[in-house]
Amino acid sequence: MSGSRAGCVQGVFSTSFNVEFDGRIVHVGRDSDLFSCTGLSITQDDMAALAPGLVAGNIATIRDGVLRLYATMGVVEVDVNGATVVPCAVPRVPDEKSAGWAASRLAGLPLRERTGLPSSQETRRALSALADSGSLPHAVEEAVAHLTGRGPGLTPSGDDVLLGYTCCRVAFGMGDGLADLVVRKATGATTPVSVSYAQALAEGFINPVYRKLLCAATDCNQFEFMEAVRMIERVGHTSGIDALLGLSLGFSYVCTRAASPIHEVA
Numbered sequence: 001m002s003g004s005r006a007g008c009v010q011g012v013f014s015t016s017f018n019v020e021f022d023g024r025i026v027h028v029g030r031d032s033d034l035f036s037c038t039g040l041s042i043t044q045d046d047m048a049a050l051a052p053g054l055v056a057g058n059i060a061t062i063r064d065g066v067l068r069l070y071a072t073m074g075v076v077e078v079d080v081n082g083a084t085v086v087p088c089a090v091p092r093v094p095d096e097k098s099a100g101w102a103a104s105r106l107a108g109l110p111l112r113e114r115t116g117l118p119s120s121q122e123t124r125r126a127l128s129a130l131a132d133s134g135s136l137p138h139a140v141e142e143a144v145a146h147l148t149g150r151g152p153g154l155t156p157s158g159d160d161v162l163l164g165y166t167c168c169r170v171a172f173g174m175g176d177g178l179a180d181l182v183v184r185k186a187t188g189a190t191t192p193v194s195v196s197y198a199q200a201l202a203e204g205f206i207n208p209v210y211r212k213l214l215c216a217a218t219d220c221n222q223f224e225f226m227e228a229v230r231m232i233e234r235v236g237h238t239s240g241i242d243a244l245l246g247l248s249l250g251f252s253y254v255c256t257r258a259a260s261p262i263h264e265v266a
Helices: 044-053 097-106 121-131 137-147 159-173 176-185 192-202 208-219 222-233 239-258
Strands: 002-010 019-020 026-032 038-042 059-063 066-071 074-079
Touching: 002 097, 002 121, 019 059, 026 044, 026 192, 038 044, 038 121, 044 074, 059 074, 059 192, 097 208, 097 239, 121 137, 121 239, 137 176, 159 176, 159 192, 159 208, 159 239, 176 192, 208 222, 222 239
Parallel strands: 026 038
Antiparallel strands: 002 019, 002 059, 019 026, 059 066, 066 074
C-alpha cells in the first residue's frame, strides 16, 4: 500500500469492509478470519470499533502506508507500515500425479449437490467442458462466459468455481492464458469483489487457504489437505463449496491432460 491514492468505502459488512481505489478492491478483514489476498487484516477489537462508523461512499485515502477512513465519527487511521506480509503467491505443483491424489480426496464430497450454482443442462455442460482437457478452446471460453456472474452473492457461485478451477490449472503450469480470459469475461459482467479476485489471480495471487490446499497436494499430506478443505468449506454460504468444486474440476483437467500426449491450448 505504497504511494498516495484516493478512493471510497465500497461495502461494509458485519466483520469486514471493502475500500475501492482506482477500480481495485482492498478487503479489510479481522485477523481471526481467513486472510484475503486482496487486502489486509486488523484486530477484532479494531474492527468492532471501526466498522459501525463506516458506510458505503465514505472517502478513503492511502498515503505513506497509512489508510485513512473519513467515517461518520471522524477520521480513522490504519497504519500498515511494518505489517507482516502473508504469502499469497500461487504455488507451483511440479508433479501431475498430485492431481490424481487430490482428486481422489475430493471425489467423496457431495460438491455438486451443495453448490450454489443453479442446476441446468447448460451449467452441467460448462462444468464438463472445464474438466476435460480435450475440450476445444471455444468450448472453454463458452463455459467461462456461462459461469461468470452466475448465482447470487458478493462472489457468485460461478465465479467461485472459476477461481478454484483457474488457480488449480495455474499451479500445475497449465494456465494457458485462462486467468486473463476469466478477467476479461468478469469485467463488467459480475461483482467488483469477484473481479478483484480474478485480477489478483491473473497477477499470481490467491487466498492463503487455497495455497495451503495446493501445497498439501504437492506433498500428498492428507492431514493438511483435509484441514484446508474443512477451512474452505466454511467460507461464505456456498462460496467455499463452489471453489472446491472448481478445484476438483481443475484436478480432473490436469489428470486428463497428463494422460494425453496431445492436447490443445485453451
